[in-house]
Amino acid sequence: MTKKIGIIGVGNMGQALARVIRHGHPDYELLFNRRHLDILDDLSQELQAEPVSVKDLLSRADLIILAIKPKQVVDFFKENESLIAAYPNKLWLSVVSGWSLNDLAKISPQTWIRLMPNTPVAVGQGMIAYCHPEHVSYGDLVEDLFKDAGLVEALSEDLFPSFTALAGCSPAFLYIIIEAMSDAGVYAGLGRDQAIRFAAQALAGAGAMVLESGLHPGQLKDQVTSPAGDTIKGVRNLEAKGLRSAIIEAIIAAQSIK
Known part of the structure; x- marks a missing residue:
């Protein structure tokens, strides 16, 4: 079954991760969302992705990557609270700087994985650190999804600043x-x-x-x-x-x- 990956906030880092996923998994379906969908037309054509509304992305994606700016997180979850609540079993990956797993769980009680990529992932020579709650294990999924990013490694969350x-x-x-x-x-x-x-x-x-x-x-x-x-x-x-x-x-x- 083809996996459907949704990316919310397709800025520089969101685009870099989308390219990594597309390169490593040409069969995956990519769904893009940001405030102005028309900005995504060229990128969507390049990566064979589909620009969609938040509602469509939440309903269709198997896995959701949150790549918005830190200051946008609270407003995003307030604006889409009912939509997100309608899909409680989605797996969310956050690349939002400064938001810990605990912070994310407080604002929205989903299953969260936290990622910290650097910019050279855009050329397949980068690094991604990741962590997830102790009661779940998604290491294989993360490392496979971003296998073309460069080095992908699990790291204790307290070492993320380092x-x-x-x-x-x-x-x-x-x-x-x-x-x-x-x-x-x-x-x-x-x-x-x-x-x-x-x-x-x-x-x-x-x-x-x-x-x-x-x-x-x-x-x-x-x-x-x-x-x-x-x-x-x-x-x-x-x-x-x-x-x-x-x-x-x-x-x-x-x-x-x-």
């Missing part, structure tokens, strides 16, 4: 590093586009080496740094300028942990 800082905020930090590396490349004579490609691929390759080799990043660093070589000179400069400390402090600041 995940958000390390995986959710860090792409912005890494874009700064890529930009700085490309600036250096331009200074050294490379064209801007080529310098950006080289810098981005260097980070992508280094990440793949860590994941696929299983070696500690320090070991991989040591493999590149020959005695008295250019790389160790660069490492020395990075340490002198405080790069390591700056990255640690950025992650800590992003999760508001003192």
Whole structure:
């Protein structure tokens, strides 16, 4: 039987998750909803999805992904209280930042799974952390649904702030590093586009080496740094300028942990 997946709030993250689902499950039926359905025409055609009303989505979807803005949650459930109450056995997945499982259950007593994706899921190289109430287990379902997102892993909800800082905020930090590396490349004579490609691929390759080799990043660093070589000179400069400390402090600041 073909699964029907409804997505409420098809903004940037909703679109990214829709693409992941469509890529991994071309046979699934996708139902989209947002306040102005006409905005979804092009995306719906691209992903072979159907823009529908909240009522139609709730009645037809087997699983509902809530991807609206945090400030819209209370109003959404107030406006659609009777409709939602008419379908009490639906499984809901929330990607709403800042809303815990307990918060969600208080506003609407559904079966909830909480997801925390980062933006690179849009290109299949992202991460999704998920958690669900202790009395249910939907790990296989979540990991299969988003199998083309990148890394999908269960995580204790109390660690979501740490995940958000390390995986959710860090792409912005890494874009700064890529930009700085490309600036250096331009200074050294490379064209801007080529310098950006080289810098981005260097980070992508280094990440793949860590994941696929299983070696500690320090070991991989040591493999590149020959005695008295250019790389160790660069490492020395990075340490002198405080790069390591700056990255640690950025992650800590992003999760508001003192």
